[in-house]
Amino acid sequence: MKRLFVYFLQARLLLVLFFIMGATMMSAQESHHSWESLLNDVMSLEDGESLSWQETYDILCDLEQHPIDLNNSTREDLEAIPFLTAQQVMDICEYLYKYAPMRSLGELAMIESLDYYQRELLRHFVVLGDVKQAVFPTLKNIVKHGSHEVVATAKVPFYKRKGDDDGYLGAPYKHSIKYTFNYGQYVKAGLLGSQDAGEPFFTKGNSLGYDFYSFYLQIRKLGRMKNLVVGRYKARFGMGLVLNNDFLLGKIASLQQLGNTEYNVRAYSSRMEGNYLQGAAATINVARGLDVTAFASFRYIDATLNKDSTISTILDDGYHRTQTEMDKKNNSTITMGGMNINYRRGGFHVGVTGVYSHLSRDLQPNTSAIYRRYYAAGNNLWNVSLNYGFVSHRLQLSGETATGDCGAMATLNTLSYRVSGDFDIMALQRFYSKKYYSLYSESFSEGGRVQDESGFYVGMNWHPSARFRLLGYFDFAFFPWPKYQAAIASHAYDGFLQATYKRGAWNLLARYRLKIREKDNEEKTALINRTEQRGRVALGYDGGMWTATTQVDVAHVAYKEKDFGWMVSENVAVRPLQWLLLAGNVGYFNTDSYEARIYTYEKGPLYTFNFPSFFGNGLRYSLFARADFSRKVMMIARVATTNFFDRNTIGSSYQMINRSSMTDLELQLRLKF
Numbered sequence: 063m064k065r066l067f068v069y070f071l072q073a074r075l076l077l078v079l080f081f082i083m084g085a086t087m088m089s090a091q092e093s094h095h096s097w098e099s100l101l102n103d104v105m106s107l108e109d110g111e112s113l114s115w116q117e118t119y120d121i122l123c124d125l126e127q128h129p130i131d132l133n134n135s136t137r138e139d140l141e142a143i144p145f146l147t148a149q150q151v152m153d154i155c156e157y158l159y160k161y162a163p164m165r166s167l168g169e170l171a172m173i174e175s176l177d178y179y180q181r182e183l184l185r186h187f188v189v190l191g192d193v194k195q196a197v198f199p200t201l202k203n204i205v206k207h208g209s210h211e212v213v214a215t216a217k218v219p220f221y222k223r224k225g226d227d228d229g230y231l232g233a234p235y236k237h238s239i240k241y242t243f244n245y246g247q248y249v250k251a252g253l254l255g256s257q258d259a260g261e262p263f264f265t266k267g268n269s270l271g272y273d274f275y276s277f278y279l280q281i282r283k284l285g286r287m288k289n290l291v292v293g294r295y296k297a298r299f300g301m302g303l304v305l306n307n308d309f310l311l312g313k314i315a316s317l318q319q320l321g322n323t324e325y326n327v328r329a330y331s332s333r334m335e336g337n338y339l340q341g342a343a344a345t346i347n348v349a350r351g352l353d354v355t356a357f358a359s360f361r362y363i364d365a366t367l368n369k370d371s372t373i374s375t376i377l378d379d380g381y382h383r384t385q386t387e388m389d390k391k392n393n394s395t396i397t398m399g400g401m402n403i404n405y406r407r408g409g410f411h412v413g414v415t416g417v418y419s420h421l422s423r424d425l426q427p428n429t430s431a432i433y434r435r436y437y438a439a440g441n442n443l444w445n446v447s448l449n450y451g452f453v454s455h456r457l458q459l460s461g462e463t464a465t466g467d468c469g470a471m472a473t474l475n476t477l478s479y480r481v482s483g484d485f486d487i488m489a490l491q492r493f494y495s496k497k498y499y500s501l502y503s504e505s506f507s508e509g510g511r512v513q514d515e516s517g518f519y520v521g522m523n524w525h526p527s528a529r530f531r532l533l534g535y536f537d538f539a540f541f542p543w544p545k546y547q548a549a550i551a552s553h554a555y556d557g558f559l560q561a562t563y564k565r566g567a568w569n570l571l572a573r574y575r576l577k578i579r580e581k582d583n584e585e586k587t588a589l590i591n592r593t594e595q596r597g598r599v600a601l602g603y604d605g606g607m608w609t610a611t612t613q614v615d616v617a618h619v620a621y622k623e624k625d626f627g628w629m630v631s632e633n634v635a636v637r638p639l640q641w642l643l644l645a646g647n648v649g650y651f652n653t654d655s656y657e658a659r660i661y662t663y664e665k666g667p668l669y670t671f672n673f674p675s676f677f678g679n680g681l682r683y684s685l686f687a688r689a690d691f692s693r694k695v696m697m698i699a700r701v702a703t704t705n706f707f708d709r710n711t712i713g714s715s716y717q718m719i720n721r722s723s724m725t726d727l728e729l730q731l732r733l734k735f
Contacts, residue, residue: 097126097186098665118144119671120332125187127211127668128244132188133163134196138288139247141326143187148453148460149480150175152409163193174483175455178528178564198284199248208245212733214238215667219259220725225716230260230383231267238272238333240669250280256333260383260716267388274380276338278329288353289345294330294338297357299402299415300449300462301474302505303512307337313506313519313535313556327355333669336364336378339398355402362392365423372426376501384716395422396501409453416446419501433544436468436513438499443467445500456480470497472512474505484526490519496543508539508554508579516540534559552580552589571600584622592621608636619657627653629660629676645686651676667698667730680706698730 121144130139135158140151153175158164167190170181199207217236226234238256243249255272262268278293298306327343343357364377373394382388400417421441429435447464461475472495478488492506496514503512506519521535537556544550560573575596580589595618602611610633617627631649638644645665653659659677665686666672676682684702691697703725706712712719 097122097183098663120669121328122187123669124242124331127242128209128250129187129189130247131191132158133191133193135188135247136283138282142328143184145180145183147175147458147478148451149455149458149478150180152453153455164190166190175480177484177525177531179531196283199245204245204249208243208249210735211240211242211244213240213242213668213730214732215240215670215730216728217259218727218729220727221719221721221723223260223713223716224718224720225260225383229716231385231388232257232260232262232265232383234259240331242331248282248284250329251278252329252331253277254331254333256335258381258383261381262388267382267391273382274333274335276330276332278331280329286347287344288347289327289355290342291327291329291344292342294340295343295357296326296328296330296338297343298326299355299404300413300447301460301476303462303464303472303474303503304415304445304447304466304500305400305402305417305502306504307339307502313521313537313558327357335380351406353404353406355404357398357400359396359398361396363394363396364390364392365394366390367393367423368426370426372424373421374426374428376425396420398502411451411453413449414446415449416444417500417502418442418444431546432549433546436497436499436543438468438501440467443501445503464498464500464503466498466500468495468497468499470495472498472503484524486523488519488521488523492517508537508556509541509545514541514543514545516542529564531562532560547581548589549582549586550589554579567604567606569602569604571598571602573598581621590621592619594619607638608634610634613662615660615662617653617658617660621657623655625654625658627651627655627658627660627677629653629662631662631682633665635665641690643686643688646684648681648683649676650681652679653677664702666700667728668732670728670730676704678706679708680704694734696732698728700728702726702728 121142125143130143132154137151137155140146140154141148146154150173153173157169157173161169167181167185167188170176170184176184215238219234223230223234236257236259238254240252240254242252254276256274256276257263257272261273263273264271276294278291278295280292280295281290282288284290296307327345330338338361339357339359340361341357341359343355345353345355348354364380365373366375366377367390368374376394377390382391396419398417398419400415402413402415404411404413419442421443424441425439427434427437427439429437443466445464445466447462449460449462451460452458456479458478459476461473463471463473465471472493474490474492476488476490478486480486490506492515494507494512494515498513500512505512507515508517509515517537517539519535519537521533523531523533525531535556535558537554539554539556541548541552541554545552555578556576558573558575560571562572563570575594577594579592581592582588583590595616597616598613600611600613603609613631613633615629615631617625619625629649629651631647633645633647635643635645647664649662651660653676656677659675661673661675664672664674664684674682682702682704684700686698686700688696688698703723705723707722710720710722712722712724
């Protein structure tokens with residue numbers, strides 16, 4: 063153990079010295095504090111539990127490349143920024159109405175509801191232009207002045223999986239190419255091709271090359287047509303009880319957003335291959351305050367079929383590496399149509415959403431397990447909901463109540479109140495009937511589904527100064543029907559507390575989370591508690607030209623056995639030249655099992671959200687370099703290695719690697735013209 067600590071400390075020291083030497087080669091420059099680390103301060107990544115973090119990350123990457131012009135923005139433009147609350151959007155709009163144009167982003171400090179971290183984060187996604195009359199551009203100007211961007215990304219493994227020799231249909235490389243055309247906030251178009259490692263390319267079922275393509279055209283602010291998307295898109299209305307296949311943030315981020323809801327249809331340009339719509343959607347302003355959105359979709363889906371050719375499970379992982387996975391590709395279709403009518407007046411809003419879906423095969427999930435008894439079934443499904451809300455300078459109310467062909471109800475309601483300029487509280491109540499279902503629902507939950515759950519959540523957010531910030535929540539959930547690994551009704555408790563302190567160039571973060579959930583005992587005769595505790599302490603330094611963060615993570619899980627894990631890591635970044643950014647990290651981890659795994663964020667290429675988990679015993683290290691040769695050419699290279707000290711093989715089945723270490727190289731090239 064002492065030897066391992068020596069290795070880690072030596073690697074950490076060399077890493078820090080290397081980057082300090084690079085930093086001293088140049089005079090002090092502007093701080094390059096990345097928006098990813100700022101987002102972690104604002105949102106607090108929830109240990110990788112929210113799969114839609116990739117969606118949020120894609121949105122922010124896109125906003126970074128095509129920032130919003132605040133002086134010419136609308137409420138809908140600002141609502142597209144995931145970390146802003148409805149109150150903050152309203153306050154920004156009111157400030158611009160009174161004092162536009164903004165001359166400096168320093169004026170954001172005049173907006174009381176924005177704290178230090180959110181103001182700093184906004185700087186990465188907004189610009190200040192001259193106030194212009196809102197007139198849709200001519201086709202000539204769109205073609206002449208529009209911007210083009212091509213991003214090519216590849217991941218090369220320096221190891222071989224078992225499936226690469228026998229099982230996978232394609233090469234072991236993951237790669238994609240993404241083209242985007244953009245003209246301000248008015249026109250956006252794009253095409254993306256993506257390939258997972260092991261999938262065939264121009265052969266064996268993928269005769270058109272890439273395994274997955276996404277294409278879209280989006281037009282905004284064309285007279286009364288506020289938004290039009292043709293191709294592939296995402297949609298979210300109300301609280302997501304009927305339709306939300308867009309991003310969803312977890313309990314900590316919900317506290318940051320104070321229950322914010324938005325009516326959003328956006329183009330889909332992510333490499334994730336499931337859970338999107340394909341067709342057209344349009345939002346039209348019928349009268350002052352009254353918007354109508356109509357949408358239609360037809361797409362092929364992957365599905366696991368029963369012996370009678372009905373659908374057992376709809377798949378959205380997008381993997382087509384083996385012949386078995388390829389046989390499931392596009393074997394069914396789903397047709398969907400619907401409408402949302404939304405009315406706003408002052409701080410009030412109310413809306414109605416309806417969705418109808420038809421599947422080409424009957425959906426017949428396996429209901430032999432009692433917890434699946436009320437899963438969605440049939441081939442003609444519908445849902446309808448009423449959503450409502452009110453926003454003022456201190457008070458924010460929002461909610462949605464839904465039903466459908468299931469004959470059951472789901473409701474979610476939030477209340478947030480700004481007690482003072484530095485203290486917010488939020489309460490959330492939800493009730494999801496055990497019989498309620500929707501193919502497209504995704505919302506706040508502990509159980510992972512908008513079904514079979516009642517609960518109450520209360521949280522607080524206190525930031526008395528730019529230096530200090532404290533936030534926390536407590537959530538109680540009750541599941542009246544059996545759940546996976548819980549044969550009878552059960553409960554869950556979840557508590558979280560985080561403090562951040564900043565003084566000069568130094569910042570300190572400390573957080574603790576406790577989750578208790580009832581599950582079956584070993585004999586499955588009664589319920590016992592699964593208790594999970596996680597903690598993190600991180601000390602960071604931002605010297606302008608270079609930054610460094612030392613982080614310690616711990617996890618303890620007590621269920622049928624007791625498992626403990628910890629990880630200590632060091633992250634350093636430096637900009638020795640104005641056009642060059644270098645970053646590196648090294649971390650040592652030691653956990654008893656997968657149950658006590660540790661999650662940590664790592665910097666990676668654009669549109670690639672790196673939040674890996676580590677378990678067992680080993681060392682993780684990586685180097686990252688970004689070179690902006692000009693405004694038109696940017697290149698990223700990243701190499702990362704995990705060395706395990708407690709095993710001779712990594713993974714299982716086709717993913718098994720017959721060695722104790724794995725190294726990956728990621729390359730990315732971006733061209734603008």
